[in-house]
Amino acid sequence: MLTYLSGDNNVCESCTDLAGAKAKLACYNYDFVLLDIGLPDGEGFEVLEFLKAERRSEAVIIISARNSLDDRIKGLDIGADDYLVKPFHLAELKSRILAVFRRKAGNNNNSLIFNEISIDLDGRNVTINGTEVVLTRKEYDMLLYLIANKGKVIAKTAIAEHLWGDEIDMHDNFDFLYSHVKNLRKKILDATPNDYLKSVYGIGYKFTDR
Amino acid sequence: MKLASHYNRVSILVTLSVLFVGAIIYFFAINNIAARLLDDHLSEEVSELLGYINARQELPNPVDFDDDQTKFIKTSQQQIPTRFYDTVYHSPKKIGDISGRAVEGKLSFKGQSYKFIIIISSESAEYLVQIIGIITLLLMCGLFGVLFLANKYFLNGLWRPFYKMVANLKSFDLASPEKFTPADTQVTEFIELDAAVLSMANRVKSDYQNLKQFTENASHEMMTPLSVIKSKLDTLIQDDSLEQEQFDQINDIYSAAGKLSRLNQSLLLLVKIENNLITETEELDMGQLIADKIRQFQELSASKAIVINSKPAGKLVKVSKYLIDILLNNLFSNAIRHNVSGGTINIYLTEGQLTFQNTGATLALDGDKIFDRFQKGNNSEGAGLGLTIVKNICNTYNWALRYEFTGDLHAFSVQF
Numbered sequence: 001m002l003t004y005l006s007g008d009n010n011v012c013e014s015c016t017d018l019a020g021a022k023a024k025l026a027c028y029n030y031d032f033v034l035l036d037i038g039l040p041d042g043e044g045f046e047v048l049e050f051l052k053a054e055r056r057s058e059a060v061i062i063i064s065a066r067n068s069l070d071d072r073i074k075g076l077d078i079g080a081d082d083y084l085v086k087p088f089h090l091a092e093l094k095s096r097i098l099a100v101f102r103r104k105a106g107n108n109n110n111s112l113i114f115n116e117i118s119i120d121l122d123g124r125n126v127t128i129n130g131t132e133v134v135l136t137r138k139e140y141d142m143l144l145y146l147i148a149n150k151g152k153v154i155a156k157t158a159i160a161e162h163l164w165g166d167e168i169d170m171h172d173n174f175d176f177l178y179s180h181v182k183n184l185r186k187k188i189l190d191a192t193p194n195d196y197l198k199s200v201y202g203i204g205y206k207f208t209d210r
Numbered sequence: 211m212k213l214a215s216h217y218n219r220v221s222i223l224v225t226l227s228v229l230f231v232g233a234i235i236y237f238f239a240i241n242n243i244a245a246r247l248l249d250d251h252l253s254e255e256v257s258e259l260l261g262y263i264n265a266r267q268e269l270p271n272p273v274d275f276d277d278d279q280t281k282f283i284k285t286s287q288q289q290i291p292t293r294f295y296d297t298v299y300h301s302p303k304k305i306g307d308i309s310g311r312a313v314e315g316k317l318s319f320k321g322q323s324y325k326f327i328i329i330i331s332s333e334s335a336e337y338l339v340q341i342i343g344i345i346t347l348l349l350m351c352g353l354f355g356v357l358f359l360a361n362k363y364f365l366n367g368l369w370r371p372f373y374k375m376v377a378n379l380k381s382f383d384l385a386s387p388e389k390f391t392p393a394d395t396q397v398t399e400f401i402e403l404d405a406a407v408l409s410m411a412n413r414v415k416s417d418y419q420n421l422k423q424f425t426e427n428a429s430h431e432m433m434t435p436l437s438v439i440k441s442k443l444d445t446l447i448q449d450d451s452l453e454q455e456q457f458d459q460i461n462d463i464y465s466a467a468g469k470l471s472r473l474n475q476s477l478l479l480l481v482k483i484e485n486n487l488i489t490e491t492e493e494l495d496m497g498q499l500i501a502d503k504i505r506q507f508q509e510l511s512a513s514k515a516i517v518i519n520s521k522p523a524g525k526l527v528k529v530s531k532y533l534i535d536i537l538l539n540n541l542f543s544n545a546i547r548h549n550v551s552g553g554t555i556n557i558y559l560t561e562g563q564l565t566f567q568n569t570g571a572t573l574a575l576d577g578d579k580i581f582d583r584f585q586k587g588n589n590s591e592g593a594g595l596g597l598t599i600v601k602n603i604c605n606t607y608n609w610a611l612r613y614e615f616t617g618d619l620h621a622f623s624v625q626f
Contacts, residue, residue, distance in 0.1 A: 004445050038434070065433035067478065069532075087437035087471045090444035138509070153447045157464050164506070176513035201457035203447055203464075 001034075004090040005097075007151065018042040022050055030058050032097060035080070037064040037071065048078040059104045061096060063088070089158035095148035114147045115209055116192055128191035138163055139184045146197065146207035155204040181205060214365045218358070225357065229350050240342055244335040248311040249294045255328050256292075256313060263319055278330045285325040290316040299329050308333060371395035375404055382411060384418050426481045429474045436474070439467045476595040479536065480583075483602045488530050496534075497522035497559055503538045504557075507546065516549050520557040525564075527626065529607060537603045540596040541566045541622060548620070556619070565623040574615030581611070597622075 006012045015021050018041045025033070025047070033051070037044040044062065051058055062075040067085040075083050081100040084093060102110070102121065112119040118127045124140055126133045135143065145162050146154065156174045163180075185197045198206045255278065262270050269282055279299055292315035298307045312329040371393035378390055390411050393404050443464055447457070482488055500522045511518055527534070545555045545568035553569035579585045581601040586594035600622075604611040610625040 001441050001445075004441070004448070063437075065430045065437075067475070086433040087440045087467070090441050155444065155447060155464055157468050158444070164509075176509040179513065180509065200447070201452075201454050203457045203461050 001090065001093075004152070005094065016040070018044070018046055021047050025050065025054075025056070025058075029056070032101065033058045033060045034093075034097075035060055035062050037062055037066070037075070045074065045078060048075065048080060052079045057104075059097075059100050061093075061100060063093075089155065089161065091145070091149045091152065091154045091158040092162055094152075095145050095162065098148045112144070112147060114150060114196075114207075115194070117143075117147070117188070117196075119144065119147070128188065131191055133187050133191050135184070135187060138180055139187070142180060142184055143188075146205065149207070151206070151208045151210070153200045153204050153206045159205065214361065214369065217365070218361050221357070221361065225354065229354070233346070233350070236346065237339075237343065240339050244332070244339055245294075245296075245311065248330065248332055248335055249313070251330060252294060252311060252313040252328055255330070256315065256326075259326065259328070260317065263317065267320075269319065269324075278328060280329075281327045282324045283327070285316070285323050287316070287323070287325070290314065290325050292316075296332070297329060301331070309336065311335075368397070371397065371400045371404070375400070375407060379407065384415065422481050422485065425477055429478045429481075432474050433471070436467060436471050439463070440471075443467070473595070476599060479599060480595065480602060483533070483599070483606055486606070488533055488606075491528050491530050493526055493528050494531060494534060496525040496527050496564065498524075499534060499538060500557060500559060500564075503542055507542050511546050511555070514546060514549060515552045516546060516555055517553075518555045518557065520559075522557065522559045523561070525559055525561060525626075527607075533603050533606065537600055537624075540600050544568075544596055544622075561626075563623055563625050565621055567619040567621045569618060570620050572618055575613065575620065577613045577615075580613060 002012045002014055013024065015024055016039075018039045021035075021039075021044075033047070035044045035047055044064075048060060048062075051060065060080045061082045061084055062080045063084045063086060064071055064075075065086045072083045081104070082096050084096060102112075110121045112121060116129045119125070120127075126135055126140065126143065141163055142159060145159065156177055159181075160174060160177050163177075181197065181199075185195070188197065189195060194209065196207050196209055198208065200206050259270065259280065270280065279301070292313065294311065294313050297310055297312045299310050299312075300306075301308050308331055310329045311332045312327055314325060314327045317324050317326055374393040378393070382390075390408050392408060393400065395401060395404065443460060446452075447460060452460075500520060504518055504520060507518075545566050548570045549555065549568050550570060555569075556565075556567040558565040558567075576585075581597050583598050584594040585597075601611050604624055607626075612623050612625070614621045614623070
């Protein structure tokens, strides 16, 4: 997890228990806290309460093995920004982190730029080289997801789960995903000569300018 | 046949035969006693007769003995033993034959031997026997009837706690938290049985609860390692030095991990539904939900070129959004997954029923088993819990779920 998130010049630190988390938070300010509820020496909610009491501004995403509504509501009430249930894909985590981060950053700059691709997050518009590209909702979500995980290989299952939710369980039949990726890639290629969306050995896709 | 009927049959048979044998013995005994009384009477008559002859030195006239008849017959026989016997005679006062008791013997009078016969009427004695017989018969009938009624009603009452227990056992639901209500009884055997049943039910229930708790905990505990596997895989595929072959293997691991986590989630969901943990409900428009789901599944159905025909009517249901979502997801997933390329799905929604019809394998499924856990088709990639979950959700809302195979269409219908 650390390796995955440490790219893009982010600094990541980790600890494995409640005491360590409180100690670290007491010493340093972070932009972002990823909190597992099930810690060996107590419930992760305590960290949230600690942050709330100290009036800290860290964004928090809770990860938990329990997909229970009560835990979710409790976490969000105490001040978490999102709640992610195990098991999840790292790509999903990263896209959530960025989404939370954008929300926290405020409304001054609500657009996402990747080279010549510019995404207006409020209007859900995509412009490439100044021309607007019309995307379906799924294609738009996919592009956002790919850019959030730019430079990383994203497994097909991760994309499918992000777009359709993991309740829709099609058992590794990703034909439907393939056609969406194909359409998105074609629309991007129509507007720019750069082929950012690359297929990786049948395992997934990678959005990269390298 | 009920135990009471068995018991009644045996007791009636025994009572009947005892009464029958008793009646025969009784009849003979009474007859015997009556005959002996008559014989005593006759013996008196004989001694009176002999006394009369000794005193008067003449044979008495027949009239002297009112209703009785006395005959003297001259005889040359030396020996006539005295004997008593039943006979029939004519009475001058009454018309017809009269049954009587007679005695005959020998007497000597003035050197002449006579055979005397004295007959007295036994009618009054017979009358007595009849009366006693009738009274006895009535008594027996009464006794018999009382016994029968007592058996019928009293025994039924006696068995009532037993039937209560049977009803309890029949309605015993492992999953429901309801406790047994003990049968109200004073009978030691039933109290013991009730206690045994009660303790068994409670033990089974607590075992079942433990098992469910175990399933839940095990499933939760599996989520963290699964998460590690997924994260490690996500990190692993970032490695540029990997070859196609390794990616193929990683793909297989992805799919296995995905299957495992879906299985886990399904198990957790089942536990939640069975424990009635999902209670919040809201009023939802089923037709609208189906229309949404069709949109949500359009990419999946389009990839198999499946045509979805839907005739949704507005139908309001008061359910949990979460559960109804899963119900529709599973029905849709099944209808698409087990469909053929270019097949169709028909969805009918009426006031009382929701039906999903889909083309697919040309053989009907085993309607008794498909809703069981881990029952799945030979080439199904699923975990085999989808329909179990659907069934459990339907049970939660007291809906009936049925499967039919008609004209090459598999149909699952939910009756509200």
